[in-house]
Amino acid sequence: MWIFFRKFAQLRIKMLFEQEARLTVYPKELWSDQLISQEVLWPKIKSAIQQNRFPHFSLLLGKPGNGQLVLALSIAQALFCKTEQKPCGTCEACRKITYLIHPDLHFSFPLNKPKETCQQHYASWRTAIQEKPFMSISDWFQYLSDESKNANISVTEINNFSQLLTLRPFESDVTVLILWLPEYLGKDSNRLLKLFEEPPANVFVILVSENSELLLPTVLSRAQLFRMQSIQLDHASALLSDKYNVSRDIAYSTLLSTDKNVQEAIQLIEQKSSPSIDVLKKLLQITYSYQVGPMLQWVETFLELNREEQKKFIEWIQLLLSFVLRIKFSGNSDLDFPENQMMAYSKKLSNSLTLIQIEKWVDLMDDCHMAIQRNANVKILMTDFCIQLSGILKSSSSNN
Ligand SMILES: [Zn+2]
Known part of the structure; x- marks a missing residue:
């Protein structure tokens, strides 16, 4: 037994x-x-x-x-x-x-x-x-x-x-x-x-x-x-398109928009869009019309991000601006990615901003990134950032 x-x-x-x-x-x-x-x-x-x-x-x-x-x-x-x-x-x-x-x-x-x-x-x-x-x-x-x-x-x-x-x-x-x-x-x-x-x-x-x-x-x-x-775009977009069941064009343009960052591209493909676009749209709206209350509110929302996320958001704007500049120079001809939200928004911005405005904005983002890297007081930094961005957006288009 x-x-x-x-x-x-x-x-x-x-x-x-x-x-x-x-x-x-x-x-x-x-x-x-x-x-x-x-x-x-x-x-x-x-x-x-x-x-x-x-x-x-x-x-x-x-x-x-x-x-x-x-x-x-x-x-x-x-x-x-x-x-x-x-x-x-x-x-x-x-x-x-x-x-x-x-x-x-x-x-x-x-x-x-x-x-x-x-x-x-x-x-x-x-x-x-x-x-x-x-x-x-x-x-x-x-x-x-x-x-x-x-x-x-x-x-x-x-x-x-x-x-x-x-x-x-x-x-x-x-x-x-x-x-x-x-x-x-x-x-x-x-x-x-x-x-x-x-x-x-x-x-x-x-x-x-x-x-x-x-x-x-x-x-x-x-x-x-x-x-x-x-990362080779052809190779990587073939892999992502197989794995995530999207067209190669979408995989390709997404990889291009994330500067060939595979993980970010996967995230965008999974989300189908970028939440950062909405945050940026809001920022441009309130800084262009110089609404002080909403600007301070936007800064408060930004402060809720941790430092790594703050840097990432700044880097994302820098990347977007690099697209805006490229489109501005190439006159839209060699960049045609209608299915990507980031690219579409870059095109829109390249039409409404002058070269000088874009360059000033790029400089501002570089300063911001460096200051966050050096542990600056983010509240003061971003409030000042909003005021400066407002100045850039409202500056005369005759500078074009
Ligand atoms: Zn073994």
Whole structure:
């Protein structure tokens, strides 16, 4: 009787395992399958790993939405893979990297609480990467329950991962740290210099950056740099059009309007429009007619955004203005994307603004962006911004 129960229990456990294995639907096994337009860079890196020549301290650099995080994961998968193929996508190590559960793969990324470590947020981090592998920092903060005014990689976190890297690997011969957005390392990153200079023999540190200008010179001089290949519009629009079931034209124009930022393009395709257009329309309306009350109200709404979102909105206006300028110069001829709301609005603005007005506005946005970057008082800054924008919009069109 007892044996029967034990057998039954074993069988039941086996069934549960099998059931779970059947129910779990995982994304693609190889991270490198998700890379876009890296046909030259990726094989080069892969062959370096296969020949044991991949540097222990590397820096992957590309524009936002270019996929450098996906490349870092592809590299990690190849470094951990147990087969000659490196990466095979099927061995145990490869699969653990696919699901981001390999105990020797560590991550570090910006947070908003200086006392917390990234390990405490690994669950949200895994979800974020699986859902949005091309994500930006503001996408990431949506996965954290708190809002962020000042994203940062804190001393607590630096100490934590430095400690982790001194431990012997658990399952593999190597330990890998993917440090996402090292531009958010503060002055305390000086204590990492020794690690960057001579990483332990079994440690690989991969920095994943969007803006080399914000990196410490010491980091830049020590890391081996890999520049992402720029996203090819034809290639990327074919992929997005298949995946999101939109025409290639729409995928193409959306990618163009986001300056080839894949994640932003996906978001626009999913939303079918950009909410920023409405916010901007409102701003232009109230500043043009110089309505002080609504202008202050608009500033208050802007203050509700966190600092990353504020920067993103400014960057979005800068991008829109670059389209307005291009249309102004090309006379509409080479830009014809009727299905994209942003492009349509750019055309409208290019008709109603003079070149001098656009240039002044571009300068104003540059100043604004820099001031927010430098932690200016946003309320004063944006109030002044509204007044100046009002001046620009009302300035005489005879300057054309
Ligand atoms: Zn493998």
